[in-house]
Amino acid sequence: MKKIVLLSLLAAGSLFAQVKGDIEVPYISYEIKMGKGFDAVQANCLMCHSFGYIINQGPQSKEFWRKKVDKMIVHFKAPIPEEDAKIVTEYLYKHYGNGKLK
Numbered sequence: 001m002k003k004i005v006l007l008s009l010l011a012a013g014s015l016f017a018q019v020k021g022d023i024e025v026p027y028i029s030y031e032i033k034m035g036k037g038f039d040a041v042q043a044n045c046l047m048c049h050s051f052g053y054i055i056n057q058g059p060q061s062k063e064f065w066r067k068k069v070d071k072m073i074v075h076f077k078a079p080i081p082e083e084d085a086k087i088v089t090e091y092l093y094k095h096y097g098n099g100k101l102k
């Protein structure tokens with residue numbers, strides 16, 4: 001019963017929410033760097049999620065990127081051939097790497 005009262009209070013509360021003026025929705029842009037290997041990213045990674053997932057990680061080591069690719073293959077069953085996994089890792093390290101191998 002308490003839950004129902006609480007829920008109806010919450011629901012009613014939103015009826016009184018008012019906004020004055022225009023709302024500006026933030027536009028977040030991110031740059032996709034083109035280059036050798038991007039084809040492989042497009043073919044193997046972007047079928048499941050956006051590029052944002054990838055670059056939100058920030059600059060990372062080569063090992064980090066390789067492990068992410070492996071995680072996609074092992075945990076999420078991404079059908080990525082080893083050849084492409086290597087190309088994607090190289091691409092990510094080149095454009096979104098931190099200069100460290102490990």
Ligand code: HEC
Nearest residue numbers: 044045047048049053054057068069072076077078079088
């Ligand atoms: C079969 C689907 C699938 C494919 C293909 C795929 N991913 Fe993912 N990826 C996921 C899922 C599911 C998540 C986790 C989403 C969540 O946690 O909300 C994820 C999350 C991520 C993350 C966020 C960090 C993390 O560890 O969760 C990164 C980085 C990432 N993927 C990189 C890649 C890269 C690089 C490729 C291509 C080599 C790729 N993904 C291909 C399904 C996929």
